[in-house]
Amino acid sequence: QVQLVESGGGVVQPGRSLRLSCAASGFTFSRYGIHWVRQAPGKGLEWVAAISNDGSNKYYADSVKGRFIISRDNSKNTLYLQMNSLRTEDTAVYYCAKEVATVTPSPFDYWGQGTLVTVSS
């Protein structure tokens, strides 16, 4: 069965960095675009970033452009999100999500359980 498992969340001070990982299994990872979506406490969903199946195309929300870097290692079936210059407003649960189709962008049929990032001094 398809599984996405995020890790790497935690408490970090403003201005510092953190790297999230998303380990995938149960599907051909290299065929699908994968996204990061976040949800601040008590708030709605916010799309953060996406990467195409082969890693050649990357897309970012304006709120994280220039600070976050999405990448993937298809040999390890793993997605990453390098988060630099973190701000208090980046505090959220971060989900990785798999596209339903082999066309980017497309909706997400599988999501991870989420990992909480708290940016606080």
Added chain:
Amino acid sequence: DIQMTQSPSSVSASVGDRVTFTCRASQGISNWLAWYQQKPGKAPKLLIYAASSLQSGVPSRFSGSGSGTDFTLTISSLQPEDFATYYCQQANSFPSTFGQGTKLEIK
């Protein structure tokens, strides 16, 4: 960027009721619209994609319609497990965007 606006922001209904949610895009997105259900503490679940296609395993009481800028999600007969928050998402172009959500509460 394409803005997605959902209405209402919350609604109260009873088991067995028929409810309809609305999502409006700030520009045309053809049928590149998805609906998700999210329960507290859980990841969202895909219900509908391509505006009207039911995701595998989703009960047939859920249906979607619309094209261009105006879309609806209908639950034909509410079940207890349907009380949750519902989000629309445009998958037409980057940046992808979600609506602000509609919270469905028990009356």
